[in-house]
Amino acid sequence: MKTKDIIQRLFLCLFALVLATPARAQRGSGNETFTIASKEDWKEYCDLVENGQSLNAKMTADIDLGKEVWIVGSTYSHYTSKFDGQGHTLTVDWTVNGYDQGYPFRILGDGTIIKNLRVKGKIKSENAPIAGLAGVIEGNVIFSNCVSDVELINNNNTSHSLSGMVRWIHDGKVTFNDCVVKGTLNAITDEGKKEMGGFVGQQDGTCVLNNCLYAGTNNAGEGSYTFARNANTTNCYYLNPCGEEQGTKAIEKELKNGVMTHKLQNSRTDDSYWATYPTSTVRPTRTCQTMFITMHRTIAGRAKTSCSPTDSPYPSASTSSPRRLPTSVLSV
Template sequence: GCLSQYVHAAIAIASLEELQTIGKDPARSLHDAYILTGDIDASITSQWDDGKGFAPIGDFHAPFTGSFDGQGHVITGLTIQRPDQDDVGLFGCTDSAASLKNIGLNDGTIQGNWYVGGLVGVNRGCITDCRVSAAISGNYEAGGLAGRNQQGQISGCYTAGSVTGREQIGGLVGRNCGAVSDCHAASTLTTGSDSVAVGGLVGRNESGAISASTVSASVLGGGYTYYVGGLVGWHEGSITNCHVRGADDTQLSVTGRRYVGGLVGWLEAGVIEDCTAAAAVTATYHGAGLVALNKGTVTKVNAAGMVKGEKCVGGLIAENRGKVTHARSACTVTAEKILGGLIAENKGEVICCAAAGAVTGSVGVAGLVAANHGSLSQVYATGTICGESGVAGLIAANFGTLTNAYATGAVSGDGYVGGLIAVNGEQGTLSCCYGAGTVTGNEKVGGLIAINVDGTAPHCYWDTEGSHQATSAGGEGRSTAQMTAPYDPTTYVKWDFTEKWIRDTDGKENGGYPYLAQIQQLGK
């Protein structure tokens, strides 16, 4: 825990000179308890030590193990310019017994090589209720508050200013192997042309737990940067109740070359739960409103904003290899190839999800999933879909399974255009699905399915009037009257109206068409 074990009287620190003597004066050891008794103007440090400035308190070989309570006071204008040094910050390195709290740093300029943070280079102890506004720059593991959090605990902290670096760069922490809770990062992140693991809060979260934290500034990965996230660049561990949103409803940007997500760039393992992201995401490949690549579990999440890229772009997830449940995207999605309102490529399991954003591209353009190789159940899409070839209200190419699903958005393209599915492949199966949006195209057009290569589609229907399409490569055509309440007995045969579907008897919820019991309330 973060309870201090110090009971003896704390040593008062009243000046910049006294602060610098901690760990250098026998009367002020690295093991003592300290309190800051007033604000400190540290601007003179820019002239110290031939411009190197303040010398960090403690290092890897002799870490700070005591306690330091800033009592809400602020240290202004601290300069540390040590580009060849590691463990750089007001404190260089803290041990597991250390406690830092109620410290303010304002207008700081801090530069180092490895493990660079405004407050501490490497934290192994407890940091609570600290605020840092500084320009931080480091090469590896740099963060607004801490360069690395090594099994430490950070809570109630705030960062502003800027962070620049190369690998494992975060608005709060560069690399987190501990716990972060109730923190907010408003530090703008910028990187060089070939950076890795960059996040608005944490660059790389390695078996760490992040909860109840927010980001409100942009993450700008240059050139060939990959693993970029509005919250976390590369993640394994847990993220719960975290949110990415621009201050005062301005839209923040998250940019990079590959694996760029509004919340997380790459989810290696673990869980993301109860999170939202509202960002303008730009990536060449694998860009997404929430998570670029998912190998874990994503549940109870929401993405808004916009996503732009060239290939493999999704409103929620670019490539899913894990499990996604109770998720919604309202992102507008624009790309050249393989783009979906929810997911670009699904190789995992998707349950109770919805997409409502407009999707515009050239090849493989879908309201929900561009290419499905996994399973989708209890899903729907309502967005307007525009493309050239392989365009569909729900799935562009289906090689997996689809059950209990529908699409109502307008779909338009040139060839291979389907109200629900453009191409249903050999292993593609769908059941208990319908399409009800307008479908327009020039060749290979289907009200429900454009091309069916050997797949099956029992108990599936499309609205021949609503779609303006009399034919489909699968499913059964019905009139609008037969498909809307009160439903014709030959429509929705063997559908589960007890647990999966709800009859829209008054037409107020879904225009009279049935809707899904567990997800229609998403976003309402």
């Protein structure tokens, strides 16, 4: 057989193999986005990242991992992609017994962006630090519109064991925009109660928080911080302190009647971060019993809230269309 014929046949065989490969497995150039719509997709994404692929991702459905521990990122390399939860929830019920196991994202490197993600459920550890969202930060990282609603229970007999969002900012700058922690930090040992962080447990870099809320509970001991050590906070609030008070004390009734959403929106008109309408004319209704004012129907030309029995003074639906609320929807 001629050499030319052999080469042509080999080429055809390779081409057939490429066509037979699942489309999802062909991704990985770093410019494409991996879609996560199921538990199996989450596992596959973890495997791809573990194997060195730099791949952005977006969630298109809520994911419940149950007791199966699948973590994004490798112990030996940084995750540096963009992850968009698109307002969906990742639910976990984990019991972990080793370092770099007790959070959904392991080590985040320079350029990472995680946004619109809500994490809820429970993480329990006997001997290692745990956090609601991420482990170690090394580089410039941004979290936007993220919610940690996780019950964290730790029997570790060392400090820095519990963190609402991030375990450790090792170096670099971490920015939290419009994020919420509303879970529980529960240390079993006296030593474990020391140096908790409502948002960040151990802080050795730069931590900036804009329009964030700590609404969780804790049994923090000495050396603990409501947001983070040396945190630079702008328009941030807390319902209950986690050790040292930082930011502004929130009034509980304002969490229920919607006033707090107006404060956290902070007069921004470029987008609706904490309220349904992005216009400065929107004001919270005193009868609303949720953190967010949800406009869902129009009566006599005026938008009406889902929790108010009377017409509200909000602008007409014809002048401002409602937006999809961000992931950080709270009820207290």
